[in-house]
Every structure is written in C-alpha cells, then in structure tokens.
Amino acid sequence: MDIRETISVAIDALRANKVRALLTSLGVIIGSASIVLVVTVALTSQKFVISQIEAVGSNLLWAELVRSSDIAPPLSYEITYGDLNAVKSGLPAVVEAAGIRELPMEVVVGGVSVPVNLIGVTEGYQMIRRLVIFRGRYFDSVDMETRNKFCLISEHLARRVFGVENPVGRDVRMGELTFTVIGVFRERVSTFGQSEIHDDSVITPFTLMKYYTGTDALRTLYVQTAKHEDVDSVERQLAQLLHSRHPADAGYEIHTLIAILDIARRISRGLTIVLIIIAAIALLVSGIGIMNIMLVTVTERTREIGIRKAIGAARREILYQFLIESFLISGGGAVLGILIGIAIPVTIQSFLPGNLRVPVSPLSVIIAFVVSCSTGLFFGYLPANQAASLQPVESLRYE
Numbered sequence: 001m002d003i004r005e006t007i008s009v010a011i012d013a014l015r016a017n018k019v020r021a022l023l024t025s026l027g028v029i030i031g032s033a034s035i036v037l038v039v040t041v042a043l044t045s046q047k048f049v050i051s052q053i054e055a056v057g058s059n060l061l062w063a064e065l066v067r068s069s070d071i072a073p074p075l076s077y078e079i080t081y082g083d084l085n086a087v088k089s090g091l092p093a094v095v096e097a098a099g100i101r102e103l104p105m106e107v108v109v110g111g112v113s114v115p116v117n118l119i120g121v122t123e124g125y126q127m128i129r130r131l132v133i134f135r136g137r138y139f140d141s142v143d144m145e146t147r148n149k150f151c152l153i154s155e156h157l158a159r160r161v162f163g164v165e166n167p168v169g170r171d172v173r174m175g176e177l178t179f180t181v182i183g184v185f186r187e188r189v190s191t192f193g194q195s196e197i198h199d200d201s202v203i204t205p206f207t208l209m210k211y212y213t214g215t216d217a218l219r220t221l222y223v224q225t226a227k228h229e230d231v232d233s234v235e236r237q238l239a240q241l242l243h244s245r246h247p248a249d250a251g252y253e254i255h256t257l258i259a260i261l262d263i264a265r266r267i268s269r270g271l272t273i274v275l276i277i278i279a280a281i282a283l284l285v286s287g288i289g290i291m292n293i294m295l296v297t298v299t300e301r302t303r304e305i306g307i308r309k310a311i312g313a314a315r316r317e318i319l320y321q322f323l324i325e326s327f328l329i330s331g332g333g334a335v336l337g338i339l340i341g342i343a344i345p346v347t348i349q350s351f352l353p354g355n356l357r358v359p360v361s362p363l364s365v366i367i368a369f370v371v372s373c374s375t376g377l378f379f380g381y382l383p384a385n386q387a388a389s390l391q392p393v394e395s396l397r398y399e
Contacts, residue, residue, distance in 0.1 A: 006317055010324040013301075021329055024293045027286020028333030028376065029340065032368040034279035036341025039364035042275065044345075046268035047359070059228040060128065061235055063221045063242060066251035077250040078217035081210070083242060084122060087223060091237050093230040098124035099218035101209060102196055107153075108173040109161045116157060116200045118174060120209030128222045129187070129197070136168040136183030139205055143182075147208040151179040155186040156199040172202075177212070179204065196220065231256050283371060286333070287379035290326055294383035298322070302390060309392040322384030323377060330376020334369045341368070 014021045065077055079099070087097045098121065105118040125131075126138050136152070143150050151172070158167045167181045179202075187197055196219075210216050225234050235254050242252045298305070305318060342365070345358040352358065 003320070006320050007324055010321050010328065013297075013321075014325060014328060017297075020293065020297075021332075024290055025286075025329045025333030025336070027282065027289050028330050028372050029337040031279055031283035031286050031375075032334040032337030032372045033341040033344075034282055034337075035276065035368040035371070036338055036360065036364050037344060038275040038279050039272065039361050039367075040341070040345050040358060042268060042272035043361055044358050045271075046265065047357070049264050049268070059225045059231055061223045061225070061231060061238060061254055061256050063223070063238055063252050063254045064219065066253055073250070074247075075215070075217065076247055078215075079221050079242065079252070080218060081122070081206075081216040083245055084218065084221060086241060086245065087221070087238065090241060091223070091234060093225050093234050093237075094223050095226045096124045096127050096224040098122045098128050098222045099206065099220065100125065100196055100222070101206060101217065101219050103209070103213075105174045105202070107157070107161065107200075107202065109170075112161065114157065114161060114200060116174075116202050117196065117198050118209075119196055119201060119203045120206035121203050122206045122218075125203075125222070128224050129195070131185045132188050133183050133185050135166065136181070138183055138185075144205050144207050147205065147211050149177060149179050149204075149208065150182045151202050151204045152183040152185050153181055154197065154199060154201045155184055157201065158184045160200065174202070228258065231258055280371070283375050287330075287375040290329055290376055291379035291382060294322060294326060294380055295386070297325075298383050298387040298390075301387075305387050305390050306392050309390070315388045318390075319384050319388040322387050323380055326376045326380020326384065327373060330380075331369075331373045333376075334372030337372070338365050338368050341365075 063079065065073060065079055067073060081099065084097055084099045087094055100122070101120045103118045103120075105116055107114045107116045121139075123139075123141070123144055126133075131138070133152070134155070135158075138152065139150065142148075151174075153161075153167060153172070161167070161172070162170065167184060170181050171178050172181060173179075185203070187195075206218075223234060223238060225231055235256060239252065239254055243250070308318065342360050345360055349358050
C-alpha cells in the first residue's frame with residue numbers, strides 16, 4: 001500500500017467519526033488560537049507602551065541640581081542660561097536644548113483665582129516637549145527678545161477659566177503683572193503629571209521671568225540628541241560640562257528614558273513568555289486528549305486492524321495511518337485556531353483608536369502550526385504504535 005492510499009484510509013476513518021474528530025481537535029483549536037492571540041496582544045501592548053515613552057523622547061536628557069536640604073543652594077551651584085548656551089555650542093551631538101524655571105502663582109480672571117504652575121521657558125522648549133498648539137500661536141523670537149508679557153495656557157486651564165470662550169487675546173493677571181494669552185497648548189503625549197506641565201499650567205518666556213526675578217537660574221536643563229544611540233555619550237559630556245562650570249561640591253542629576261524603555265521591553269518579554277507557557281499548557285492538554293481518543297479508537301477498531309493485517313498491510317502502514325489521523329486532527333485544529341486568532345485582531349482593529357495597530361506576527365502563526373502538529377504527532381505515536389503492534393489472529397478474535 002502506498003502513502004496516498006494510507007492517507008485516503010486515514011481520511012475515511014475521520015469522516016466516519018466527524019463529531020469525535022472535531023471535539024478532539026477542539027483543544028488544539030483553542031491552544032493554537034491562544035498562541036497567535038497571546039503574541040499579538042504582547043506585541044501590541046509592547047509597541048503601545050514603547051511608543052508612548054518614545055513620544056515623550058527616547059533621545060531626551062534632563063539635568064537638575066541636587067538639592068539635599070530645605071536650605072537654598074548657593075547661586076553658583078544653580079544651572080544657568082550660560083550653561084544652556086555652553087551645551088548648544090559645546091556638545092556636537094545635541095540638536096536642541098532648552099531650560100525652564102517654575103514658580104507657583106495664581107491666575108485671576110473675572111475675580112476668580114486659580115492656582116497655577118508658571119513655567120518660564122527658553123527657545124527650543126516647544127520642540128523638546130512636543131507641545132501641540134491648537135489655538136493661537138507659540139512664542140516667536142521677538143517675544144523672547146522683547147520680553148513681551150505674553151503667555152500660553154494649558155487646555156485644562158482654558159476650559160476651567162474661560163469655559164467655551166476663546167481665550168486667545170484675553171488678559172489674565174498673575175501677581176502684579178497682566179499677561180495676554182496668545183495660545184492654548186497641550187502635551188502631544190501625556191506624561192500624567194510626571195513633568196513640569198500639569199493640568200493648570202501657564203508658560204511664558206524665560207527672558208521675561210529673568211527680568212522680573214533678577215536671576216537666570218534654571219531648574220531643569222533639557223537636552224535632545226539626534227539619535228537615541230547618542231544619549232549615553234551626551235550624558236557623560238553633559239555631566240562633565242556642568243561640573244567644569246560650577247564648584248566641585250555641586251551635585252547634578254541627569255535623567256534619561258533609556259532605562260524606562262529597557263524595563264518596559266523586559267516586562268513585555270516576561271509577560272509574553274508567561275502567556276505562551278499558558279497557551280502551551282492548553283496544547284499539552286489537547287495532546288493528551290488526542291492520545292486518549294486515539295487509544296479508544298484503536299480499541300474500537302481492533303478487528304479492522306486485524307483484517308487489514310490479514311490481507312497484507314504491513315506494520316509500517318498501520319503506524320502511518322494512525323499517525324496521519326493524529327496529524328490531520330491536530331493540523332486541522334491548528335489551521336482553524338490560527339484563522340480564529342487572526343480574525344479576532346482584524347475584527348477589533350476598526351474599534352480601536354486610529355494610531356493603535358494590532359500586528360499579527362507571522363512567526364506566531366508558524367509557531368502555532370508547528371507546535372500544534374508536533375503535539376498531535378507526539379501524543380499520537382503511542383496509540384499508533386499500539387495499533388501497529390497488534391497480532392492479526394488476536395485482532396480477528398476481538399469482539
């Protein structure tokens with residue numbers, strides 16, 4: 001008997017027990033669909049988290065003076081506007097740098113007072129913090145040079161103070177000064193209050209803040225590199241530059257998002273491994289189910305096996321027949337499971353935000369198919385070997 005006839009006999013045997021074959025492959029369907037879905041969910045979540053972090057700036061560094069006590073440090077320790085210019089001119093890998101200084105203030109509009117975070121910003125701040133201006137405009141070079149009393153307010157503050165009215169061109173009072181609102185901004189990617197930008201924030205030119213406070217001290221110095229591969233070298237250069245321009249006992253902290261990105265990737269990989277193990281357990285259970293059903297099938301078909309051996313079927317042909325049945329059950333279940341695993345992400349894609357994509361990994365499809373078929377063959381070998389080992393005379397006597 002050639003292999004084509006063996007396959008034909010195996011298919012006919014499965015057709016004779018369609019319901020049993022379908023129920024047997026159910027575990028494989030669930031297991032293979034789980035592998036595809038697990039990898040898809042892991043990839044989607046990883047890309048989403050990493051994109052959120054990278055949107056804040058994977059090539060971003062920021063330096064701050066270490067403040068060890070409530071006592072104000074000497075002015076010689078403070079990061080200054082001169083440090084900012086030295087970074088721009090002295091570090092070739094830096095494409096942009098900006099500084100900020102914050103003051104707690106209260107905005108007074110129409111007799112209503114709202115506590116805000118007033119942020120004095122230098123040129124380049126919008127590019128580094130990726131602010132979105134959806135009403136009005138941002139500061140231009142003239143505003144920075146002439147110290148115009150202009151400000152931009154956060155979207156949340158605009159709704160809170162002005163309601164549905166357009167705040168652009170309106171005046172707000174902070175302290176002894178009256179500012180004209182020239183724009184409304186928001187963060188391109190939310191930092192959830194972990195940056196200087198809060199719900200109720202106002203930004204104004206640093207030159208104006210410097211003029212009224214009499215100091216050019218910066219609380220935070222932001223530095224942006226051309227590529228995230230340059231972050232480590234720029235971090236060392238920035239630390240050396242700050243220590244060379246200030247007293248030796250002044251301490252500075254330089255932060256980056258590289259460590260957070262690495263942690264996010266490791267967590268995602270760990271979760272993916274755990275979920276794949278769970279899916280593998282489902283396939284293991286389905287493999288045991290295949291083995292049990294095939295053992296029952298061998299017992300039920302003992303006389304059939306005896307007749308086939310009596311008319312000349314070799315041991316190898318009986319073995320191949322039952323292995324092919326196991327392969328068809330597991331392979332068919334794998335195909336159905338993979339189709340389900342692909343259909344679910346494709347279906348829900350239309351319900352997700354436009355910037356969120358659900359990628360289906362081709363590698364997960366291949367792994368799901370190979371592992372499922374291998375499971376069927378592995379667990380199908382014992383019943384197949386048992387069937388091939390039956391003696392013809394004993395099999396014909398079986399009732």
